[in-house]
Amino acid sequence: MKRMSSLAYHFGIKLRFYPSSKQKKMIKLNYDAQRFVYNSYVGRNRTNYHARRFLAAKQHQAMPFAFSALNSYETKLAETIAANDELLAKPKSIRDAYDFLRVKEIDSLALANAIQNYHKAWNNYRKIGHGIPTFHKKSSAWSYQTNCQYPKQSEAYLDNGTAKFIDVKHVKLPKLGVVRIAGFRKLIKDRLLNHIPTRIGTVTIKKTADDQFYLSMQLGSDISFVQELPTTQSQIGIDLNLDNFLTESNGSMVANPRFYCKAKKKLARAQRVLSRRQRRAKQEGRNLRTARNYQKQRLAVAKLHDKIRRQRENLLQVLSTALIKNHDLVVAEELRSKNMLKNHALSQSISDAGWRSFLNMLAYKADLYGKQFKTIDPKFTTQRCHQCGTIMGQNGYCKLKLQDREWTCPVCQTHHIRDWNAAVNILEKGQGIWQNPRKEKAA
Structure with a gap:
């Protein structure tokens, strides 16, 4: 039997499951x-x-x-x-x-x-060079890892290991036994019914802070999990910004939903109640882990945070899948979110947008479906006129400021919407048809 690392294709699934009190x-x-x-x-x-x-x-x-x-x-x-x-x-x-x-x-x-x-x-x-292992503290979120083993089998399937699928609604796990699952995927159902060789590797059992249990499995196989999508002869560049979540080079825009900002007031009220209950429990000398009112409010706050996370993740998943399926090449600017978060005025909005997660999704989905995804250096992408190549801030022209959302090129008099113009420049830079600005300046 092949090792997990030697299999040609790898895939990860995440399922919610419902353990009994004993299993918890x-x-x-x-x-x-x-x-x-x-x-x-x-x-x-x-x-x-x-x-x-x-x-x-x-x-x-x-x-x-x-x-x-x-x-x-x-x-x-x-x-x-x-x-x-x-x-x-x-x-x-x-x-x-x-x-x-x-x-x-x-x-x-x-x-x-x-x-x-x-x-x-x-x-x-x-x-x-950094990230020395540190102590793991107690948390309301639990997780541990186990592995699926195939001691006597000559071929690995989804239903013959120590961690296996019993049917479309139940999974058997080491030590825990049989648990009921939700959200069964069609991809797994087809492999289970058609008996396609698939090895289960690492299995992660996790409880979130809002008391939901999830099961993550690493799968491996020599047969592809998804089919490569047909070519669409379409290429697109995307500009990520805060006014709109993204602007495409074809002119379309996706609004920024601002999930955290919309729920911030409700979340602040819930956290104030949590602080009062924490303070009262400490004054009375009660342990927070056994204080029922505190734990009840902690769960309410955790559910609000998890709702925001799930809303954001759903948007990013749907949007990234649509971009990869409808275009052969997707080009985006390489954003260093860690550096951008140092700006205290924009850090909350940048975190709320989830740009880094979105770029990661585009990268792995492009590999999964046989498409191409590129990230380019964002230098000059917002300052360059895509019609004539003039770069603002050079040759005596004033550099565009952050509040300049629309501008007119001083050379060719083309009126630009800042984000759309940047998306076009990003696409051209990804295609390699944009000359180096230094060479243009020298010429």
């Missing part, structure tokens, strides 16, 4: 167990790091080629380092060291995934 307790238990294992690795490695530095500095102060005797504290540090190294040497060691990690309700693969995620975090840190 098991989910919480596995979440706590994997968090404990992850935090144990973080804590013990930090202890070893600081202890080794202390001992190395102590030895460096000693005479060259001479080892000073260790005092009781330094001896204890050396013993701690040895004990931690022994415990962290093998993945099974930490499970053997703690009895509560060996109860039958805890999935051993959840603990193994916690260790694997810790090592992945360090690998990512070594690649990009």
